[in-house]
Amino acid sequence: AQSVTQLDSQVPVFEEAPVELRCNYSSSVSVYLFWYVQYPNQGLQLLLKYLSGSTLVKGINGFEAEFNKSQTSFHLRKPSVHISDTAEYFCAVRDNYGQNFVFGPGTRLSVLP
Amino acid sequence: DTAVSQTPKYLVTQMGNDKSIKCEQNLGHDTMYWYKQDSKKFLKIMFSYNNKELIINETVPNRFSPKSPDKAHLNLHINSLELGDSAVYFCASSPQNTYGNTEAFFGQGTRLTVV
Numbered sequence: 185a186q187s188v189t190q191l192d193s194q195v196p197v198f199e200e201a202p203v204e205l206r207c208n209y210s211s212s213v214s215v216y217l218f219w220y221v222q223y224p225n226q227g228l229q230l231l232l233k234y235l236s237g238s239t240l241v242k243g244i245n246g247f248e249a250e251f252n253k254s255q256t257s258f259h260l261r262k263p264s265v266h267i268s269d270t271a272e273y274f275c276a277v278r279d280n281y282g283q284n285f286v287f288g289p290g291t292r293l294s295v296l297p
Numbered sequence: 298d299t300a301v302s303q304t305p306k307y308l309v310t311q312m313g314n315d316k317s318i319k320c321e322q323n324l325g326h327d328t329m330y331w332y333k334q335d336s337k338k339f340l341k342i343m344f345s346y347n348n349k350e351l352i353i354n355e356t357v358p359n360r361f362s363p364k365s366p367d368k369a370h371l372n373l374h375i376n377s378l379e380l381g382d383s384a385v386y387f388c389a390s391s392p393q394n395t396y397g398n399t400e401a402f403f404g405q406g407t408r409l410t411v412v
Contacts, residue, residue: 272338
């Protein structure tokens with residue numbers, strides 16, 4: 185079984201500052217990794233995903249994430265945030281054979297003016 | 298065109314009632330899911346169907362019964378609603394892929410409030 189940890193439940197950051205949202209996972213098999221964003225009163229939207237290959241993946245809205253197998257991490261970064269990035273961010277894993285997506289508890293990113 | 302659509306978006310009902318939430322996807326996906334998001338935003342899988350067959354059935358009270366009339370639809374029926382059922386319920390779909398390397402697409406959610 186897989187599990188996902190997002191250590192920071194809330195991250196406040198000033199506009200135009202860089203941000204990193206942390207994600208660690210545990211699994212006994214190879215996994216695929218995802219970051220989703222949820223804006224208020226909306227569904228989840230995919231930001232980016234890691235399937236294989238280059239460990240640095242780029243997504244929408246200027247976000248990127250780096251897969252680190254030895255540290256079982258998949259941290260999300262953005263060099264300069266905007267007010268509009270204020271949302272809940274979820275890290276998720278899916279194993280090679282399973283159909284299920286296991287989500288972390290989420291990180292609330294608040295961008296301050 | 299909405300890829301994964303759920304109805305209704307909001308549902309307020311009294312304890313003890315029976316209600317249904319409908320979900321439809323027009324992406325041609327084989328797999329559909331129901332997730333529950335509690336007040337702390339935690340997302341938990343409830344059910345998953347693949348080509349109309351139940352493949353994941355997490356520990357959920359048997360008052361919750363999913364129904365998949367075809368692979369484009371997955372409805373959720375809830376009997377004898379309780380206060381603790383209040384949450385946001387998300388439907389999602391993904392293509393069937395043996396290697397699991399595809400993402401899930403989510404609906405906008407149904408906010409269920411039991412009073």
